[in-house]
Amino acid sequence: MRDDASISTKYLDPQVLNQIQHLEVKARMIVAGYLAGLHKSPYHGFSVEFAEHREYVPGDELKHLDWKVYAKSDRFYIKQYEEETNFRAHILLDTSESMLFQSDKSLPSKLEYGKCIAASLAYLIQQQQDAVGLYPFHHKIYKTIQPSTHRNKLMDMMRVLENPEIGKDTNVGPVLQQVAGQVGRRGIVILISDLFNPPKRFQEGLAQLIAKRHDVIVFHLFDRAELTFPFERLTKFEGLEKYDDLLLDPRPLRKAYLEEVEQFTSEIRRVCLKTRADYTLVDTATKLDVVLSTYLSTRAGEKKGA
Amino acid sequence: MEFASPTMLLVGGALAVLIPVLIQLFNRTRFQITQWAAMEFLLAALKKTRKRVRLENLLLLLLRILVLAFVALMLARPSIEGSVPLPQKTHLVVVLDNSYSTGARTDGREAFERAKDLIEASINAPEFVDGSAISLFLTSETLADYGRDDDERTRDEDDEGDETDDVDVEYDPEQEEVALRRIRDLRAQLEAARETLDAAEEAYEEERGRDTPQSQRLARLQEEIDEAQAEIEIYTRRLADSQAELIQLRQGAPDTAPRGDDGDVRIDPAALSTTERETVMRKLRDAELSLVPADWGITFSLVEKALESSAEAFESKQVVVVTDMQAINFPEAEDSEDVDAYRDQLEGIVEAAGGTSSGLVRFVDVGGFALNRTLVDVQPSDHVVGVGVPIKLTVTVANYSRMEGTGTAAQNTFRLRYSIDGGRERDLPPIEDVRPGQTRTVELADALPPFNTPGTYVIEVMVDEDDDDLPVDNRRAFVIEVRDAIEVLAVDGSPGRNPVESELFYFNLAVPFVSNLEELRNDPSYVPKTVVRARSTTVDNIVGINFYDYDVVLLANVQAMPPSTVSQLARYVEAGGSVVVTLGRHIDRLFYNETMFQSGLMPVRVGEPIFPPENESAVSIEPVRPWHRSVADMAEHDEMDPNAQQLTPVRVYQAWGVEWPEVERRELRRIVDLMREDESGRPHPLLFGSRLGRGEVVVYTSPLDGRWRQHDPFERGNNFMATRSYVKFWHEMLYALADTGSDFAHLKVGEAYRRPISADEFSQNNFIFPPGANPEDLSSGEQVTLRNQTGTEQAHAYRGELYFADTHELGAYTVRIFQHRDALRALVRDVIEDEPGVESVVRRELVEQVTNLLLNYAEQPGDARREALEELLADSLEGAEMEPVRQALASRLYASSEPLLARSAEEEENGGARVITDRFAVNLDTVGSDLRRIDEDWFNELHEELPVTLRSIAEEEGEQEESFVPQRSRIWKFVAMVLLIFLAVEMLLATVLTRRQR
Known part of the structure; x- marks a missing residue:
């Protein structure tokens, strides 16, 4: 890991990241950079933690016996580790057309950014010996990679992420419901999407996930331009997904547009708050450590709560 | 709206x-x-x-x-x-050509009126809001310039009464008058210098064009040219100074310093220039055509000053020149110096206007004309005419029309009429067939009937005015003096033992010969009646002679004369008499160089003889001033060499050189030069003269007899005086000298009437009556005061000058001098008091004059006169240095030979006052009558690269109707x-x- 530790934190910058082609490399860079930047953080060395002891029952693997305890007490105790909590993370990545929007060539598109989040989280999670699964979707989940701690699975994930299927429509609500149905065990659901859907539908899906006691992290992705609407000249807006082109003068619209966006995001935020989902608004210029921190704090909270 | x-x-x-x-x-x-x-x-x-x-x-x-x-x-x-609303504050400078040619009618309207309408429309145009300014300049002087309308000036002062209180107006109309006069004088001097220059240059070119040019002569001519140029320079500078002074004076004038409501005083330089719209409008309406030719140089320099003085106040400046585009106002194509000067002036204006945008200077052409017939000149054969001698007229007419007329004009016939003293008009023989563009000079022999009564007559000649668009140049006037005879007193300085030996032998043969030189010239068989009446005397008999009985006094080889006679003679010349001096071998050089020179009767001192009798070689003689009447015709009709146009070669056997004065107050007028130079390279004059007061002195430096007795006087090639030329010469000379007044009596319009006044004409009551006024009705005349009684250099010491500037009407003016003793007394006192720095010699001379005058007016002879004089002197003269003067006067009072005494009886008939009447004629300078317009190509070439445009008045008037923006130059800015x-x-x-x- 010495090599990785030497990698600078600059790879957390989406602008820098945007120049790297290979997703797996990207993910490693991000995680390595993140960890390098956090070497004094309280999360340091959390990877495999001792949880408790329990009495040996036949069938348990012998390698987990705590021989020191046996020497003291002459009893067989099994060391129970974190990994054995069987933590599962489900990453849901929106690959609908709207995610392709990229206002600035130096910044990644929303999809690119989402892929980075997904890949780096997957990498990080697997590094922690947890299981991670991937569910790319647009109007439906078109590919499922079941959570696994296996490295081969991670490579599969990367491959899927490299070649996402772009959908013409988004259906966050039904997708969430579908996930809630599929995923039996309790875990962390990480949703990466611009959520360009009616918030009500989103709320319904979210509610089902919560009902199954999943921890939900929402990364609400925006392009910087979508949040600031920086257009000064007459502009022709080419609609993504189902929308037609629109030629208009953006200046008089800005105020109303920003109001609309604000209203939308606050609604989403409200929904998340209500369902105790973790909500993070991210734009494509945001450094990735924010994303990773969000995940890890959630992870820590989950552990405490467990 | x-x-x-x-x-x-x-x-x-x-x-x-x-x-x-x-x-x-x-x-x-x-x-x-x-x-x-x-x-x-x-x-x-x-x-x-x-x-x-x-x-x-x-x-x-x-x-x-x-x-x-x-x-x-x-x-x-x-x-x-x-x-x-106004786009910009504009300073519009309008130059209005008011020379008389703009009075020509086109389409039934005077171009001048049309131009005025155009300017008025410009002034009223919406472009000119408050803050814009207009300066109006006229190119020619008009009557209105001279503050004649005193009422108007007073009214202006009243109108502005309160506003002017806080402004210290120091305006003295008299000073303005003085400045104006000075300007005119300078202009006249400038003109004379230019003439000299032209003549010299012409002669120079001619000499150079010869096969064998004489380098000496060339050098001398070059010298003359340089002198004339230097003079021109000086006069030009003085003129500019005087104009600046005038401008300053006028800035204080109440009606040229209008104040706007904002209290901002805007002053424009010329009297006719003003920035106040109302004032400009009034000035414009009052502007009159002037008969004086346009002076563009001065007008342009005033324009430049006006633009400079308004440097900061305006956003844009523009000059509009409204003129009839006469070619005479522009430099001729070949004359590059004039072109340069003209362009320099325009460039100055452009610079002062601070711009180079096109149309900055706009010429507006108001010309266009049809028919103009002009009476260019009328000259009598002589201005002094004998009683009963028919008068011949030389008439020059020009048909300046640019096309064939209709009616009488179609026949190109000039029908002439004349009137005498404003009497009935009579016909003169018509001049036939003068086509458009032609000028014709015709001699009309016996045109006028002989006069039988001596006196001064004004004769006016007119051309029929039918079908003439410019009638103003159709008449001319001149003054002739009819005399019984020209009286000549010939003083023989070397009578000899018999008449043939007399100095006057040939003179006496020549002078009674003819009365009509033209007949003599053309018809050898002509038997003349004599009009020159010569009386011979000797120096011994000269004391007691009243010189005033003679028109000319000839001093032929006179050795010397008593000083009293010399001073009498000098006073006689100052009063208008003339003296001819011939220098023979008997003359006493000391007498001529001291007594005669100091009295003013010799313009220069006599030097060494330059041609001793032994030297018989011929010398060339040339007329330096061929326009002098005494030699003008000689040059033309020299019988020695009819083709040479010069008095060369002739032989002169003896002549006196002259000592060229370094600094000479008296004007030396060389008439004929000898081609013999001294060390300094100056040729000696054979014939020269100078003015002294009203009279003239002519000196001939060779004897009248010479060696004539050895030759047949009528033999050709002997001496130029030994021919009929001799006879002619003396007649021309005597006529010219008898006629000294005619120089003063014929003026161009606008030229000041200025006549040296003799001491016995001193008066405070001098009136001049313009044409049409009745000389008996004093209210119709203009009172003129004597100018500069103590004199200037030009006016020859103390003699005053009768000066009248306002000669803006054509025709004959009458001068009347009413002379009273009281007026004289006051005048003398004033002069002495006003001039504390007057030299004592001047005082002495002045007192001498007073003495003469008192004698003239004395009611009783004898001691009473002396008392009166003593009383006056006690009043007037104080100071020790006057004592010898007083004594000298006292001794002179008893000189019974005083000629003035004889006149008193005659004056007493006039109620104590002596009335002197004089006349002069004012004629148009017809230089502007030739309505030749400047060629458009030449105009464009002349104004190349200058922001000057030319537009016709029709275009301008059209633009008044619907112009896009006020000035094209501003369009881009706008x-x-x-x-x-x-x-x-x-x-x-x-x-x-x-x-x-x-």
Whole structure:
């Protein structure tokens, strides 16, 4: 890991990241950079933690016996580790057309950014010996990679992420419901999407996930331009997904547009708050450590709560 | 509301609608393209704001339309009851050509009136709001210049009464008058110097053109040219100084310093120039045609000064020259110096106006004419005429028409008439067939009937005025003096033992010979009647002779004379007499160089004889002043060498050299030069003269007899005096000298009448009656005062000058001098008191004059006269240095031979006052009558690279109706301004709208 530790934190910058082609490399860079930047953080060395002891029952693997305890007490105790909590993370990545929007060539598109989040989280999670699964979707989940701690699975994930299927429509609500149905065990659901859907539908899906006691992290992705609407000249807006082109003068619209966006995001935020989902608004210029921190704090909270 | 250019309103309105729409459409073609994901929000926002955006767009369109509509409105130059918007504060300098040629009628209207209308329209044009200024200059002097309308000036002062209180106006009309006179004098001197220069240059060119040019002569001519140029330079500078002074004087004048409501005093240099619109309008309406030729040089320099003085106050300046484009006002094509000077002046104006935009100087052509017939000149054979001698006239007429006329004009016949002293008009023989463009000089023998009564007559000659667009140049007047005889007193300095040996032998043969030189010239068989009456005497008998009985006194080889006789003679010349001195071998050089020189009877001192009798070689003689009457015809009709046009070669056997004075107050007028030079390279004059008071002295440096007795006097090639030329010469000379007054009596219009006044004419009551006024009615005359009684250098010491500047009417003027003793007494006292620095010698001379005058007026002879004189002197003269003067006077009082004494009886008949009547004629300078217009190509070449445009008055008048902007030179500025406004409004709108969004 010495090599990785030497990698600078600059790879957390989406602008820098945007120049790297290979997703797996990207993910490693991000995680390595993140960890390098956090070497004094309280999360340091959390990877495999001792949880408790329990009495040996036949069938348990012998390698987990705590021989020191046996020497003291002459009893067989099994060391129970974190990994054995069987933590599962489900990453849901929106690959609908709207995610392709990229206002600035130096910044990644929303999809690119989402892929980075997904890949780096997957990498990080697997590094922690947890299981991670991937569910790319647009109007439906078109590919499922079941959570696994296996490295081969991670490579599969990367491959899927490299070649996402772009959908013409988004259906966050039904997708969430579908996930809630599929995923039996309790875990962390990480949703990466611009959520360009009616918030009500989103709320319904979210509610089902919560009902199954999943921890939900929402990364609400925006392009910087979508949040600031920086257009000064007459502009022709080419609609993504189902929308037609629109030629208009953006200046008089800005105020109303920003109001609309604000209203939308606050609604989403409200929904998340209500369902105790973790909500993070991210734009494509945001450094990735924010994303990773969000995940890890959630992870820590989950552990405490467990 | 009225619009000066309604078309602009239409055009502007259309633009106002079109341009914003076009902008909108144009903008819609220029947009950026971007993909957009958050379309939902955009649509929602659009839905929410659609109404407001639409409203805003409408407002924007409306504003744009309004801006353009406003601009269009401005361009249309609306006016609401006199209040007018102005693009710029303009200083408009208008030069109005008021020379008489602009009085020519075209299409039934005088060009001058048309020009005035045009200027009036310009002044009333909406471009000129308050703050703009107009200066009006006339190119020629007019009567109105001279403050003649005192009433008007008083009225102005009243009008402005309160406002002028805080302004210290130091304005003295008299000073202005003085300055004006000085300017005129300088102009006259300048003119004379130019003539000299021209003549010298002509002679120089001629000499150079010969096969064997004489280097000495060339050098001398070059010297003359240099001198004349230096003189011109001096006069020009003085003229400029005087004009500046005049301008300063006039700045204090009440009616040239109008004040605007803002209290801002704007002063323009010339009297006729003013920035106040009302005043300009009044001046414009009052402006009259002048008969004086236009003086463009001076007008342009005034224009330049006016522009300079208004340097900062105005945003734009423009010069408009309204003229009939006579070629005479512009330099001729080949004369590069004049061209340079002219261009320099225009460049000065352009610089003063601070711009080079085209149309800065605009010539407006008011010319265009049809028919003009002109009486160029009428000259009698002599201005002094014997009783009963028929008068021959030389008439020059010119047909300056540019096309064949109709009616009588079609026959190109000049029908001439004349009148004597304003009496009945009589016909003269007509001059036939003078085609357009032709000039013809015709001699009309026996044109006028002989006069039988001696006296002064004014004769006016007229050309028929039918079918003439410019009648003002159709008449001329001249004055002739009819005499019984020309009385000559010949003093023989070397009588000899018999008549043949007499110095006067040949003179006496020659002078009674003819009365009509023309007949002599043309018809050898002519038997003349004599008009020159010569009386011979000797020096011994000279004391006691009354010189005033003679027109000319000839001193032939006189050795010397008593000093008293010399001073009598000098006074006689100053009063108008003439003296001819011939220098033979008997003369006493000391006498001539001391007594005669100091009395003024010798212009220079006599030097060494330059041709001793032994030397018989011929010398060449040339007329230096061929225009002098005594030699003018000689040059033309020299019988020795009819083709040479010169008095060369002839033989002169003896002549005296002269000592050239270094500094000479007296003017030396060389008439004929000898081609023999001294060390300094100066040729000695054979014949020269100078003015002394009203009279003239002519000196001939060779004896009258010479070696004549050895030759047949009528033999050719002997001596130029030994021929008929000799006879002619003496007659020309005597006529010229008898006629010294005619120089003063014939003036060009505008030229000042200035006549040296003799001491016995001193008076405070001098009147001049313009043509048409009755000399018996004193109220119709103009009182003139004596000028400069103590004299200037030009006026020859103490003699005063009768001066009258206001000669702006054509015809004969009458001068009447009413002489009273009381007036004289007061005058003398004034002079002495006013001039404390007068030299004592001048006082002495003055007192001498008083003595003479008192004798003239004495009621009783003897001691009473002396008492009267003593009383006057006690009053007038104080100081020890006057004692010898007094004594000298006392001794002179008893000189019974005083000729003035004889006149007193005659004057007593006139109620104690002596009335002297004189006349002079004022004629047009017809140089402007040739309505030859400047060639357009030449005009363009002349103004190449200068911001000068030429437009016809028709174009200008058209432009008054619908002009786009006031001046073309400003159009780009104006357009730029409009664009700037538009841009500013656009930017303002953009910022306001976007700020609201943020």
